[in-house]
Amino acid sequence: MLFHEKLALIKEIISVTGTALAREAGLAPSCVCRYLSAKNSPFRGGGAVTRLSRAAAALAPGGRELNALREAAGARADEKTADAVERWLNAPDSGLREKKPQETHAPAARVGIAAKLALLMDSFGTSNAELARYANLDGSSVSRYRSGKRSVRSDDPILRSFCSYFAVLCKSRGVPEALAGELNASDGGCGECEALAARLLEWICEDSAKRPWLSRGLLEGADSAAAPAREAAPAAEGGVETGGRVYSGAEGLLAAVGEFAREAGGDGRPRDVYVYTSYLSWFSREPRFAEACAELMRGMMERGHKITSVHNIGFDADEIFEMIETWLPLFLTGKVEARYLTRPNRSLFSEFMGAAGNCSVRFSTLRGGSVRPRAFFSESGEEAAFVREQVEGLAAYSKPLVTFFRKEDTERLYSAAENCRGADGDVIKLTRRPTMESMPENLAERIFARVAPSRECFELLKRRYETRRAVFLDSLSHVGVTEIFPQLTQREIDSGEAQLALPWEAGFSASYTPDEYAAHMAALDRLAFERANYRVLRRASMPFSTIDLIVKEGSAVYVAKNDGEPAAVSFLNSQVCYLLERYVKKFVKN
Template sequence: MVFGQKLDFLIKTFNSSNSKLARAIRVDPSLVSKWRRGNRTPAPDSPHVPLIISYFLNINALQHQKDALMDVLRSAFPAIKDFGSVQAHKAVADWLFTTEDTAGSSHVPPPVGVHSISINNMFAKMSILSNISDTVDVMTPQAKSDITIKPGEQGSYEVFKGLEGKRQAVMNFLSLVMSSPRPLELLLFSEEDLAWLVGDPEFFMNWGRVLRQVLLSGHKVTIIHHVNRDPARIMSVIDQWVPLHLTGRLESYYYPKYTEKVIKSTLFIARGTAAIIAVTPENGHDTNYTFFHRDPLVIRLAEENYLAFLLTCRRLVHIYKSGSMGDYYREICALEERPGFLYVLKNAPTSLTMPVRLYKKLLDGLGLSASEKKERLELHQKRTANFNRNLLSHRYREFINIEAFETNLTDSEHTYNGLELFNDRAVRCSAADYIEHISHIIDLLRKYENYEVILFKLHEIDNAQRMYLTVKEDSSVVLSTCDDLGHKPIAIIANQDNIANAFEEYFDTLVEHVPASRRNKSTVIKKLQDRVDQIRAKLLLAKAKV
């Protein structure tokens, strides 16, 4: 085993997680994820290494968990006696960075809570089973001849071979749906590798166009996503399906217990009309077959299996449009209240860092009723209290577009995205009000070590001008549209830990694209203060001229 595999062994043995270890050693969970997958390995003299070792040697562990690690270490370092000794600390350090696992695979224990069975016990049990089988009568030829064979019901289907066959079956399926004189309900699920979908770019584009036509024609689609731990696969799910959710005709779910199966299945069902069924062995694209059924009995059985599986799944994506801002506000409050790192990418500062006085002033201009304003203000005060409390132990990293920031500081007023105040339209404030917000951000940067602001430029981050992004560690992702052109904002929330982890890694890579001069805290504070001083001077000059 290499470092990543050994770290994975430690995390599993002690029933820990990426976020727990990251919190203990003060790194991003995405970095722990990269270590585990082998995408990155710390140097043996890295300051992270002794912290990792101390975490596992000082964790509140059960005796069999400690024994599991000691068994591995003693196979290479027999002199070790105590779990928490200096010898154990050095042994773990040496073990983590040996190029070959001297302990051998037999010293890797089963998952926590599962008791290992020795080879001798296994053979003893096999011997017992062998004795039992000796007492069973062997079926005689006469007994075989007494078996009655009865034919089952006859059905019909079309069969398609390999990836090209699967693509053709899917297009035939969608064509049948489009030809239906009435709206249909589609039920989709696939555990298979997406090579059949994305492997042919022309097919992939055509699939997307046709599926969008299906949704816009009034058909409804329910999909159960197979969300694994591969960031590339997760990002492809987001890229393919999130835009289609904006039609309002698509609902997404996921199975909360992650499994990676050797044999993977696919179900595409147009209720009461047709069903595609495929069962594919891993890496068996060229030998698998896809079956297209129109038999009512097969379709009904497929529907029953799908709907039973759906009952065990959770909603993956929630969409909030105009008219549902109250629900969106409450969901955001619940998300921010949970402990953990928070990452934010926006064109301008978020309302979470807005002073209460300024927030109240902006609410007064929205035309809300007295009760609505009271509820919004109370929620904002709750949000800021949670924000300040979380900053004591969790990082809040905010990416702000410095180009938009500089433009707004030279204008007479500033525009906030409507979602910042949970409003359908953009909200405007004076330059003086905006300066108050930036000054409050400077105070927060000086007060809280865990609060970070990174000033990016649009060419450094794709799509930053069109989408806002918020990620809660191991929990949720919020994608929302900018409404600079006057369009009503739309927000999409995905509550799934693997998707959140993928976006955490995305944020980790974004940091590397921004120069140190725009992410170092003292430098950022100076840049913000310089801008505030400049606009104050301009406002004073304008006032003097009047």
């Protein structure tokens, strides 16, 4: 039986579509379609066969289908289903392609980097699609990098992204034996992700004659060096220098931001506002400036301004962690068109520029430092047009950072969340309210009967609960689920602060009674005891009062309002998703 015939039989046995099989395997649907139509076939022993085998075993809906799959694959009694299916698909009668030794005339440095990239991907079973998704590339680009058909310089940020990805895998899964020998590292000594990423980058580039990226280390710590002997001319009161357009020092920058905010909304008319930020290290180390910028954005949105914001995304977790709680709520207003650059910006400076109407502000300072930064504020229409053109030019090389969901987008939100449910990776929910799907059925029906204002609303709540409950329990069969919410005092529970998590369509809010809340908490503890894949954590301190974060590791991050007009965003940049995952995991460990 040929490979495409075996794959079609697997589909029939477990009753899934080719798209569902591709999604579970982390492959492109068009790839699986070509396999099924015999227009293409994978390599024998390749990663695609392994992934399809695991996906088939994971998607089998019950014991009957699982047994039928094992029977078709000729599984031995002590053999795992996925292993049996993989052995069956790789059998000689499948007619799979055989890997041939690669012949290339690429430069030696390129061959060395390609070979090491291939070793990393093979060691972890990483597909081209997975690595491409993380680095925001096309899967075919990764294929060419891996084969050596396309060169990648040792100072290319793409290579840094690759190393960061594998550093995360080393940290979460341990260092594979073959890789440990190459890196001279053991499973237990992989250290922090950033340090391991640097070690991987050094290893992958060590055969290259030149490593320009090392020159960046020459400027590390320059911002903390002694100030030059020559001092700048003293500023006038408030940090404003003679001429009134140049602001210096931290106080001066705060004054410049305030001036820009006042002038941007001077006549109260809605305006188009253009903002660019590059590397947030300086902002994150000056909380007053971060808060001033956030207030600037809020004030502009209250006046009805439309804001186009372009960001150069870095990979410094500490920087992002410092900014999350200040900036994350702004995305949920739906009034910020946030974008991120897709082309590398190798600047060593933290930069900010903004334009609205006939006023503009610009400044830059060495990354990580605030040694006499200077801001340039202008009320010149010509200067504002120049800044606006600069931001618009950057926007041409950018992609949307988030997808925004309103109440009318409820079904689209549910569909998007469902599409990533079958992927590998645990689910972590950082919420202000216990989720409705974690309630036992009898308790949910009792609560819905009490709070629903009409029979139609009761049916809606029950229907949404049953759908979410089925998905929730099914998830526990494949991945881990961790729910984190506040530890409420008895006084807070008695006063009605224990709020119910109701679907957007309900259109109203409600609280638990003390007895209902106690029953739900007891049910959660029982579920955690009975199901190894479920954890419930209660924290005395939570970062947000009106925001929930739901993370599907390696796939998606959703941020949703839990109060007021319904809204949610999904982040589209894989590095930001990874950093938000790390942020949420702090509340799992602490």
